[in-house]
Amino acid sequence: MIDVDAVTVDRGGVRALDDVSLTVPDGEFLILAGANGAGKTTLVRTFNGLVTPDSGTVRVNGTPVEADLLAARRAVGMVFQHPRDQIVAATVAADVAFGPENLGLDREAIDERVDDALEAVGLSDRRDARVDELSGGQRQRLAIAGALAMRPSHLVLDEPFTGLDAAARRSVRSRLEALHDEGTSVVVVTHDPRSVRDLADRSVVLADGEIAAVEDDDRDIDRPILGDPE
Ligand SMILES: Nc1ncnc2c1ncn2[C@@H]1O[C@H](COP(=O)(O)OP(=O)(O)OP(=O)(O)O)[C@@H](O)[C@H]1O
Numbered sequence: 001m002i003d004v005d006a007v008t009v010d011r012g013g014v015r016a017l018d019d020v021s022l023t024v025p026d027g028e029f030l031i032l033a034g035a036n037g038a039g040k041t042t043l044v045r046t047f048n049g050l051v052t053p054d055s056g057t058v059r060v061n062g063t064p065v066e067a068d069l070l071a072a073r074r075a076v077g078m079v080f081q082h083p084r085d086q087i088v089a090a091t092v093a094a095d096v097a098f099g100p101e102n103l104g105l106d107r108e109a110i111d112e113r114v115d116d117a118l119e120a121v122g123l124s125d126r127r128d129a130r131v132d133e134l135s136g137g138q139r140q141r142l143a144i145a146g147a148l149a150m151r152p153s154h155l156v157l158d159e160p161f162t163g164l165d166a167a168a169r170r171s172v173r174s175r176l177e178a179l180h181d182e183g184t185s186v187v188v189v190t191h192d193p194r195s196v197r198d199l200a201d202r203s204v205v206l207a208d209g210e211i212a213a214v215e216d217d218d219r220d221i222d223r224p225i226l227g228d229p230e
Contacts, residue, residue, distance in 0.1 A: 001025055002047055002076065002154060007056035009042050016042040018209040019056070024187060026153060029180045033193040034206035040189045043206065044156045048076040061153070077147030079157040083139040092118070092134070092142060093127045099150045117145040121175050137168025144175065154185040161195050169195060
């Protein structure tokens with residue numbers, strides 16, 4: 001479980017998050033929506049200590065993130081907006097193996113994780129391919145596999161559909177649906193929630209660093225967005 005409690009973050013003189021509280025239970029599929037600059041990326045980066053709150057606390061499975069950064073990073077897998085930012089090796093299998101290798105696992109355990117993660121994203125047949133031979137959609141799925149190889153309880157994806165064509169979007173979408181069905185909590189950050197709304201248990205809308213609305217899967221609006229209904 002991720003528990004964000006009264007978190008405020010100032011970045012470059014801007015209040016990126018203002019007293020935000022949010023709990024992401026195990027197994028939830030959550031959409032984090034909002035316009036550019038609303039604070040979405042800043043919020044998810046507090047989940048694993050990439051951003052430290054100026055006030056408030058983020059707990060992962062009950063432990064404050066800063067008290068055990070490694071545990072938070074194992075529990076919360078992060079797929080960044082640009083997959084190239086997190087692809088580190090020349091081949092598909094080597095890239096997915098990178099995280100588990102740093103856990104000190106033996107070769108057999110690493111290979112098992114690589115196989116499982118590639119299967120989960122539908123890239124088993126590209127195991128030995130060079131990363132630079134992959135399409136944009138395949139690279140996005142490779143970045144997801146890299147995060148999955150750490151066996152996180154929560155998978156956070158920042159704008160996972162940017163730059164993907166319709167077929168690649170469908171493919172990533174169906175992988176996220178399957179992961180959620182298997183019990184992984186999935187958090188999708190997006191300025192365009194239509195692409196995954198039907199899969200989500202809940203949508204949280206951020207505006208100017210605050211939670212502006214929460215919509216659950218019954219489409220009950222908890223707190224309507226104030227202002228222009230358009
Ligand atoms: N490294 C930084 N230095 C200075 N200001 C920052 C930094 N990162 C974010 N901000 C500011 O914090 C605010 C929230 O940014 P954030 O990236 O979290 O929003 P976002 O909702 O993810 O936006 P986008 O959809 O454009 O990615 C913005 O005003 C942004 O300019």
